[in-house]
Ligand SMILES: [Zn+2]
């Protein structure tokens with residue numbers, strides 16, 4: 593438990609602001625803390641991850657309907673509840689709780705929401721895209737989209753919100769058979785957690801990651817995973833060692849990876865697409881899919897239930913997050929952190945920014 597001075601009347605107010613080609617840290621003079629809206633809580637951010645989507649926005653990604661530049665990014669947030677707005681009581685969240693924010697606030701009323709696919713809600717607001725995000729000192733968000741994460745280290749709790757919960761959903765959707773063979777292309781921020789969650793779900797599963805660099809292979813090897821560096825012969829090497837795969841996950845963000853995934857699959861295999869990819873999907877010859885009855889399945893973010901599940905796995909100690917965060921930087925250095933991340937540093941899993949230099 594981390595103490596926060598609730599008697600403070602003024603609050604530092606820094607936030608990251610992104611528009612195409614520009615990222616800056618805005619500092620406003622200390623002022624009264626903003627009041628959370630109805631049903632919302634005001635959070636003192638402790639840690640917030642930087643996701644590939646944040647870099648995509650810096651590079652001018654087209655925003656979803658209802659959003660416009662400049663954006664205040666950050667959708668992977670852990671922090672302490674400072675205050676509750678009207679009607680925010682009764683959700684099991686109290687002042688001073690460490691919470692993780694689910695990054696999507698669906699309407700809860702449309703057909704998509706009622707069918708149980710809340711993260712696909714066409715009316716949803718996304719934290720750090722439609723609404724000011726958590727690469728900031730404070731953030732307001734609906735309390736019904738928060739999960740208490742008492743006892744977890746803030747930097748690790750933060751990545752549960754997106755990098756881990758998305759991985760959890762991908763693993764659930766893939767339905768790997770017992771003792772099955774799975775390959776994860778792009779074992780970075782999300783992919784590393786896919787491997788970890790597959791191992792928890794079935795210790796007898798045969799797992800391998802495909803990574804871009806030797807340093808990433810080294811990082812996976814030290815976490816006990818088999819890894820191969822992507823090159824011209826990786827397909828042949830994996831075929832020799834594994835035969836075909838039951839499931840291939842692509843979280844690489846590289847246009848060539850889906851086609852490699854199709855080539856690696858065994859008959860009736862499943863390709864799970866989790867990356868944000870600009871442009872068209874290239875899968876190779878149509879017969880490669882049709883004559884082997886392959887399935888291509890997209891996964892997008894996670895549900896609140898998925899987030900509850902990974903918080904529980906982490907709190908119980910079953911989910912080891914030690915390999916999930918590779919770089920911790922300070923919010924004060926946000927601009928440099930974006931540039932560092934954009935250059936794809938060695939052995940990258942996730943970069944997390946903290947609001948205080950002392951938070952672990
Ligand atoms: Zn993200």
Ligand SMILES: [Zn+2]
Nearest residue numbers: 699702705713
């Ligand atoms: Zn909805």
